[in-house]
Amino acid sequence: MQKPPNIALIGPYGAGKGTQAAKLVPKLNLVHISTGDLFREHLKNQTELGRLIQKYIDAGELVPDAVADATMEEWLRISDPCKGILFDGFPRTPRQAEFLDELFVEIERRLDAVVYLKVSDEEVVRRLSDRVICQTCHHPFHKSLNPFAACPYNQCQGEHLRQREDDAPDKVRLRLKIFHQETEPLVGYYQASEKLIAIDADRPIDQVQAAIVQTIVGRIGRQK
Numbered sequence: 001m002q003k004p005p006n007i008a009l010i011g012p013y014g015a016g017k018g019t020q021a022a023k024l025v026p027k028l029n030l031v032h033i034s035t036g037d038l039f040r041e042h043l044k045n046q047t048e049l050g051r052l053i054q055k056y057i058d059a060g061e062l063v064p065d066a067v068a069d070a071t072m073e074e075w076l077r078i079s080d081p082c083k084g085i086l087f088d089g090f091p092r093t094p095r096q097a098e099f100l101d102e103l104f105v106e107i108e109r110r111l112d113a114v115v116y117l118k119v120s121d122e123e124v125v126r127r128l129s130d131r132v133i134c135q136t137c138h139h140p141f142h143k144s145l146n147p148f149a150a151c152p153y154n155q156c157q158g159e160h161l162r163q164r165e166d167d168a169p170d171k172v173r174l175r176l177k178i179f180h181q182e183t184e185p186l187v188g189y190y191q192a193s194e195k196l197i198a199i200d201a202d203r204p205i206d207q208v209q210a211a212i213v214q215t216i217v218g219r220i221g222r223q224k
């Protein structure tokens with residue numbers, strides 16, 4: 001039987017990973033996993049891990065690879081093997097990508113495609129300055145580009161929308177620098193293994209979504 005597809009979304013903060021993930025998950029029947037959401041749950045519940053990573057998240061820095069890898073592995077080992085996964089925010093460094101490759105061999109999964117949402121630094125700053133996140137389901141909205149209309153999970157009426165502390169302008173500039181230094185090398189890594197799908201994400205949400213679906217369906221169809 002054909003195994004379900006596993007897809008990773010990479011791109012800078014504000015590229016639209018969370019927004020596109022919420023649309024792709026039902027369309028491709030995938031399970032969504034965001035390491036950022038897992039970490040925020042730990043912060044909220046003040047777990048030991050939450051106390052360890054607080055300083056990195058508050059500063060807008062990446063948490064150490066070993067912590068991100070262990071968090072991802074813990075989740076993956078209990079994930080449903082019959083369902084494909086949409087990774088949102090993992091891997092974020094070449095070391096994490098190597099870790100995922102090794103773990104996937106062990107748990108008999110395969111990363112089918114890595115969608116790189118390519119967006120300019122100026123557009124990221126513009127988007128993040130007006131981004132708001134639901135405190136309940138973590139879904140992102142934008143005050144003008146993607147205003148709240150309905151909760152995608154039918155959990156609220158938009159009363160829990162807040163700006164994320166790490167979306168403040170100085171943190172955004174730091175996170176962009178970290179993206180270029182730590183995460184952008186993944187583009188070469190996945191180009192080498194012919195998994196990379198680069199999508200121009202400077203465009204409106206629905207156009208980006210259509211381009212991703214069209215390319216992924218073509219790619220996965222060819223692998224069957």
Ligand code: AMP
Pocket residue numbers: 013034035036037039056057060061062063064065068088089090091092093096166
């Ligand atoms: P996100 O919601 O994806 O923007 O993630 C929020 C924060 O969680 C990031 O700024 C990092 O501090 C941390 N984080 C999320 N995913 C990772 C990862 N794969 N590696 C390291 N840090 C991460």
